[in-house]
Amino acid sequence: MNETSNPYREIHATAAYRRLMIAYYFMVKHAAWFGKKVAWITSGGPVEPLYAMGVLPFYPENYGAMCGASRMSVSLCEAAEQRGYSRDLCSYALTDIGSNLTGKGPLGVLPKPDFLVCANNICGTVIKWYEIQARALNVPVFFLDTPFIHDEIHDHTLRYVEKQMEGYIAFLERQLKRPFSEKRFYRVGARSLTAIRLWKEIIELSKNHPAPFPAFDAFIHMAPIVTLRGTRWAVRYYRKLKKEIEKRVEQGKGAFAREEIRLIWDNIPIWYDIRNLSKMLSSRGAVLVGDTYTSAWAHEQMEGAPSLAGFARSHATIHLNLGLEYKIKKMIELVEGYGAHGFIMHSNRSCKSYSIGQYDIKREVSKATGRPGLIIEADHTDARSYAPKQVEKQIQIFLEIIREKEQS
Amino acid sequence: MTKQTSPNNIRKEIEDITSRSYRDIASVLPKDRMPIGFFCPLVPEELIHAAGALPFRLMGTSVPITHAQAHLPPYCCHLVKASLESLLQGELHFLRGIVFCQTCDSMQGLSDIWARQGIVPSQFNLMIPTHLDSEHARPYLRAEMERFKYFLESNVGKISLRKLKDSIRLFNHIRERLSEIYSLRRTLSARIPGAYFARIIRAGYWMDRIRYLELLEGLVDSLPKQTEGSDSLIPIYLTGNMAHADTYFSLIEDAGAIVVRDDLCSGARTFRLMVAEDRDPLEALTERYFQSFFCPTKYLGPQAHRDILLQEVADSKAQGVIFLLYKYCEACFFDYPDLKSALEAKGISTLLLEVEDPVQSKEQLKIRIQAFVEMLSPL
Structure with missing residues (x-):
């Protein structure tokens, strides 16, 4: 298949998205001007109690993605490596450690946290990473332990996570020296659920043919659902975005003029190569219509009225805290639900919790759906572990296989 | 000191079991205890033993990796890769069960991949809490211990109070004897050279534990109580x-x-x-x-x-x-x-x-x- 142009339709809400994220980072960076405290928090951590207590969250992982996308990650990783950290460690963590050591990165000196909040529902890496930063910054850390769910969730597991959520509230009260307001938490929780529902609805609009909001757009526009979940800002923004994407559906317009091959993406994006990969795929008529990563923030277990117990359950059951059988089922649902012709899995050397098991997932999903899968090797932010030309060749051959399969 | 626990016999017995591949080891394991595999000291061997099984620790032996790449990416540690390889090569067919516990992301992933192979008849994931200084972790772990006990009783045998107390005592004695050997070795390294010492440790994860304790006691008794000048x-x-x-x-x-x-x-x-x-x-x-x-x-x-x-x-x-x-x-x-x-x-x-x-x-x-x-x- 020859490469041909395939115009991309810009999302108008992107301007609002940029303003929103600039405002967010401005506030976090200058939290003291606004009389706010700052907590560094993992991407799977419970942010709602922070907003309910008026604390601004800063997400080192989200910042790592920003460093990766702006191609600043490698030098920051190298700074951490000079301090003795192994190159084999997660490059989000190395980027954060490097930023902290050097004061360099897209934001310059990182906002100093008053405390840290770490939940191991995304990986075990974050425990060690946050221990390092707690020592380096001399701040307290709250650790939410969410046991991995290989098959079924037990009552005592839920009780354990719920009790820790209560402990989290007590920790916040101690740090902030003021009582926790259930009323305020309820409001924040309700906004969080609204934003999650909106986000879920937005990404599912790409089940339409052509896809109006492909995964490469979702990778960008997911930032508010991570960082601003629980705020009015996130709700307003996603309402605006949803309206625009729904309009595309009404008009039968996709993000790309030409959409011949629909694909699902698995794992964290290759942040420093999103643009190239998107161009390379679209020039061959291929579009990533859905993914496992951004849909992880459409918390499937988050139902009903907001409550501490509800948040405990949803945080214990996020995508990365569930076993292989769940991940296979989820991938099959995505392939079938989005009418995909195949799927691409990013074997991400920085993220073992996401990547170990992918070979089995690939086999099982292909067996169940009859759709082929491709595994490409890279790293989410460290470009040193990525061979773009080799990946391009692999994708090119993969797309040819899909075309031949569709024609036969 | 009996003949069976003379220094030479002890060494011979330990070297024999630790020289074998997993495949060959099955023939020398006690016949009256089904081998249950595990990886990590966080798994309570005492419970496995009290149920009437033999806790058998997988320790990442040297093995050419030829099958595991079909399931694992290259960035996994040797223990993970080698253990799966041993399973896929048919080295671990003698295991009647396997116990994983929550430690790192790689072991967590290995557990699910292992289960899908359907080679070892039963598998249990013991979820040891990660937050070990949390007051809420105690009742959680206690519930996990109950769950593990139930699994063992369903798959191996009844764990009576007496059997469990006996097993706890046995494993405590083993730790005490090993600790003594550690201390004595400081000045008696010529009698227990490093390679032999490593084998003594390994043997303790594979052989019948009552016999192992006898060997350790024989070894401690055979060592002189005064130093032999390895101060240099x-x-x-x-x-x-x-x-x-x-x-x-x-x-x-x-x-x-x-x-x-x-x-x-x-x-x-x-x-x-x-x-x-x-x-x-x-x-x-x-x-x-x-x-x-x-x-x-x-x-x-x-x-x-x-x-x-x-x-x-x-x-x-x-x-x-x-x-x-x-x-x-x-x-x-x-x-x-x-x-x-x-x-x-x-x-x-x-x-x-x-x-x-x-x-x-x-x-x-x-x-x-x-x-x-x-x-x-x-x-």
Whole structure:
């Protein structure tokens, strides 16, 4: 298949998205001007109690993605490596450690946290990473332990996570020296659920043919659902975005003029190569219509009225805290639900919790759906572990296989 | 000392079992106990034993990796890759069950891949909490222990109170004897050279534990109680996640040093797993993980690893610390730079050895260890 142009339709809400994220980072960076405290928090951590207590969250992982996308990650990783950290460690963590050591990165000196909040529902890496930063910054850390769910969730597991959520509230009260307001938490929780529902609805609009909001757009526009979940800002923004994407559906317009091959993406994006990969795929008529990563923030277990117990359950059951059988089922649902012709899995050397098991997932999903899968090797932010030309060749051959399969 | 526990017979018996491949080992395992595999000291061997089974620890033996790549990416540690490889090559058909426990992301992933192979008839995931200084972790772990007990009773045999107390006593005695051997070896290294010592440790994870205790007692009895002048050897503290392989201990000794203490998860770290014998056994088994046990995959606070290591190194009077870490072990490599700095600030030199298959890169390791020991030796 020859490469041909395939115009991309810009999302108008992107301007609002940029303003929103600039405002967010401005506030976090200058939290003291606004009389706010700052907590560094993992991407799977419970942010709602922070907003309910008026604390601004800063997400080192989200910042790592920003460093990766702006191609600043490698030098920051190298700074951490000079301090003795192994190159084999997660490059989000190395980027954060490097930023902290050097004061360099897209934001310059990182906002100093008053405390840290770490939940191991995304990986075990974050425990060690946050221990390092707690020592380096001399701040307290709250650790939410969410046991991995290989098959079924037990009552005592839920009780354990719920009790820790209560402990989290007590920790916040101690740090902030003021009582926790259930009323305020309820409001924040309700906004969080609204934003999650909106986000879920937005990404599912790409089940339409052509896809109006492909995964490469979702990778960008997911930032508010991570960082601003629980705020009015996130709700307003996603309402605006949803309206625009729904309009595309009404008009039968996709993000790309030409959409011949629909694909699902698995794992964290290759942040420093999103643009190239998107161009390379679209020039061959291929579009990533859905993914496992951004849909992880459409918390499937988050139902009903907001409550501490509800948040405990949803945080214990996020995508990365569930076993292989769940991940296979989820991938099959995505392939079938989005009418995909195949799927691409990013074997991400920085993220073992996401990547170990992918070979089995690939086999099982292909067996169940009859759709082929491709595994490409890279790293989410460290470009040193990525061979773009080799990946391009692999994708090119993969797309040819899909075309031949569709024609036969 | 009986004939069966004379030093020569002890050595012969230990070397026999530890020289075998997994496939060959099945024929010498006790016939009356079904072997249940496990990986990690966080799994309570006492419960497995009390159910009437043989706890059999998988320790990442040297094996060419030819099948595991179909399931695992390259960035997994040797233990994970080699264990799956052994399973896929049919080396572990003798296991009647396998127990995983929550430690790192790689083991967590391995557990699910392992289950899909359907080779070992039963599998259990023991979810040891990560937050070991949380008050809420105790009732959670107690419930997990109950769940594990139920699994064993359903798949192996009834665990009576008496059997569990007997098993706890047996494993406590084993730890006490091993601890004595560690202490005696400091001055009697010629009688228990490093490679043999590593085999003594390994044998204890494979053979019948009552027989193992007899061997350890025979060994302790056979050793003289006074020193034999190995003072010229440089005392080294060995830390890491490495299960005991002959290579590392003999390389260190050949270079003129001796491991006076270690924090390996197959070694002295397990001495902290002593169980109180005067209380409800299941409660005591739960409680021990909250006393002094430390594994870098667990959380006891940001300073815990540093504080424990500094104290142990000081107590051991080691002159240098060797970090023996599996490549790709995140828990260990994240901690390493701060531990190194903390040790060096106290005037303790360190050496990092990043290893995969213990048989590989032996010569390279030899040169690095020799240089390190020479650096520590008096002029």
